[in-house]
Amino acid sequence: MTDITRQALGRKASIGDFYDARSDTIIENTLHFPENLLAVAYHSFDNKSLNEMWGDSFEEKFRHLQVEDELQASYHARYLLGFDVDGHAKFIFRRQKTQEIFYTLLYRHRTQTKRLNYEKSQIFIANNYKELPADATHIITDIDYGGVATFTVGGMLEDGVDKSELKEKLCKTINSLKEDNWSYDFDENLTIYLDHDFSNDNQGLHDTFNDLSIVREFYRNFNMKIRTINNGIGVPIAFHMQPLEMLQMEQEFPKAFHVPPSEIKRITDMFDELEKSKIEVDTLNCLFAEYAYCISVPKEDTLSVDSRKLLTDISTDLDLFAGDRIEALQDYLLKTRKENSSNSIVDCYASREEHRSKVIEKLQSPKIRIDTEKINYIKRLKGSGVIYLKKGQKLDKEIEALNCRHCYIFFGRFSLPGKEAKFDEHRKNFDKLIQQNSTAFFVDVQMHKDLKEIFAKQNLYNLPSASQIGNQIWRYCVNSNGKPELKFDC
Known part of the structure; x- marks a missing residue:
């Protein structure tokens, strides 16, 4: 076996702890090293890296978070293997909704590496090998400290939204975090997701925002935030380990073979x-x-x-x-x-x-497909102010409640575009009519089989049956005598 590295992904460990590379689990140190043996070398850094990515695929997330191949495989079975991830690693299981687009800025800052005095510790381990955890394959000899945060902005690609324009907004939002002079007019229809390593000390900071200023402040102060944790070095972000079998003892240690x-x-x-x-x-x-x-x-x-x-x-x-x-x-x-x-x-x-x-x-x-298209059509009608008559509602009562003297009613039998010429024709006509008249109704004859049921005063109107009236537009008006009438329009 060779030396290995594993990203911390929000997990906690100390120098001298053990690791089972077969399950990717941390095993707490049971040997109780004397303090002089745990003396560590400190290597200070100020390494910062920024990366950006589109989408939410596991492959891209693992690559940008520097997750090793073996840990990638373990991640999917982490609960059964006996570990979980936290902090910035929650970004891994943050997924786009349908029709949502993600753009993410990944910020990694390494402050220090602690290193175990491994040569002196080898003798102590050899003398106390019976106390070694039975499942341990490696010992943690180095830990990188610092912090990682991911800033993800998401936007919905809904009807009428141009994809290129949406992606441009997402880019501008992420870029505005890095600008000294902020003048960007944030679109509040976008959502910002923040995943970081300081969730237990976030001063009420949640992980979903519609306020760019709060997220911008966190980004600008991220380095300072790291300096307030663990005597100024932050949290573990990566573990470096050596295999126990390299101790060259008579004791045989478990081996961890690699997955292709x-x-x-x-x-x-x-x-x-x-x-x-x-x-x-x-x-x-x-x-x-x-x-x-x-x-x-x-x-x-x-x-x-x-x-x-x-x-x-x-x-x-x-x-x-x-x-x-x-x-x-x-x-x-x-x-x-x-x-x-x-x-x-x-x-x-x-x-x-x-x-x-x-x-x-x-x-x-x-x-x-037809149900999806129908819902999208109903959503568009409702967005234009058209009232969809639901089961149990009475058309004449709804009209009276609006104090309406004139409106159009589309008795529609929905079909996919191009499948029913009559519906396509009347849908276009209805679209033109609702632009001219502020009040309109859609009566779904697929849901209202008996049109008599849609009227409270059935004797006022003499409509054909639902099968005969499908895909017709009628006009409601109050005549010169003050009486309501329904007339076929087209």
Whole structure:
């Protein structure tokens, strides 16, 4: 075995502590070194580095946080292996929402390295080898101190938002942190996420902001903040270790074999895809729950597919498969690192229903696609001031409540663009009409099967049935006699 380095990722350890490289866990020092043996050499630095990245892939995050390959693999099974990450490492599991774009500034500042007097300590360890932890493969001989913080700004790519303009805003927001003379007009629709190593002493500083000035102040004072922690050196940011087998004792120490880098990449890519699929499915499911009133399957329509149930089933399957792969990963890592042999946990992924390509295929199924497009259409109508008539609401009562003498009503049967010429034509006509008239209603004839139910005073109007009136625009007005009328418009 050779010397190894592991990023701290918010974990705490001291010089002389031990490490199990097979599970990537820190083992507290049980030997109780005499103080003269723990005397350390101090190497002071003032190393600062700034890096920027787009997106939220595990691969890019690990690269910018300098996470070693072996620790990357362990990260995905960390709870089962017996460790967790904290501080700035919470950035790793911060993921973009669907239609959200991330731009991140990563700030790393190293202040000092402490080094164990290893040569003198070797004799003490050799004389007390029976007290060594049974699972220890390495001893921590050097610790880099300082601090790491990540500043992530996120923006939603919604309808009407230009992607290049949004990315330009994200860049300007990050750049404004570094400018001495700040004159940037921050867009409050953006969100800033801050992950750092001083969460236990953050003076009420949370991790999500819509106020750039607070985040800017933290960035500007980050170096000073480090100097207030642990006698001015900050927190551990990396551990350097030597293998115990280098002591050349009769005692045989556990070995830690390496996982092939190519397999680690496959593992990381698989979990990255599973998380992206999970976020996309759950986001869509939340949207469908919010707009259930316009997409719910009518009870009498027994042949229709319930898109919400379909999404819930996909989400459950993703959870179960991810959990199964995490357990398999734990077994794989321990077996490979102990015995230098094991089978891949990724091979089965390509043929599974949870594979990214198959999840995308399901999300593009006709039912989910039409429900998504319908919700987007209803959202756009509501954004233009159009009132969607929900189940139980009475059209004439809603009109009376608005004290309205004239409005348009679109009795629509939604279909995807290009699928139903009549709906496409009347949708365009309705768009023009609502620009001219401030009050308009959309009556969804797919949800209102019996149009008599939408009126409190049914004797006033003589409408055709829902099947006959689909995709027609009617005009409501109060005639010269003061009586309300509904007339076919187009």
